[in-house]
Amino acid sequence: MTDELRPEYKRSDFGEIVRGKYANRIKAETNVVLLDPDIAEAFPNDEAVNKALRYLLEVAKTSTSLTQRSSGLR
Template sequence: MKKIKSEMADELRSEYKRSDFGEIVRGKYANRIKEESNVVLLEPDIAQAFPNDEAVNKALRYLLEIAEASSRLTRRSS
């Protein structure tokens, strides 16, 4: 195997042309990944309160139950 000179290491090989690769767009798929992802970033103080994803899910389910119960209590019957 031939060693490549350090000054040539950053250059494309002669058989490759930049035009062969098309336009480069930074972040081309970023929005699609953001829409398809269900990752939620927690603030550091909130993350300290929950050791893992199970604890977060348990707390949120409990909060939903409380919200449903309180909305049932405040609805007026017609």
């Protein structure tokens, strides 16, 4: 391994090197979701995914409110 630091820098001037030091923080702060290939193939972009999920939420809310109304649980 060659030393790529400029002569005015010493390795000892820097702290301990920790691989992946910020990985958990970045993972917690992001909302990236990986889709399985067959699902990704069905949606051309993020707009299509969001539209489908919003529709699914509306259907779920509607069906839940219908179930609650019909059973008198409201």
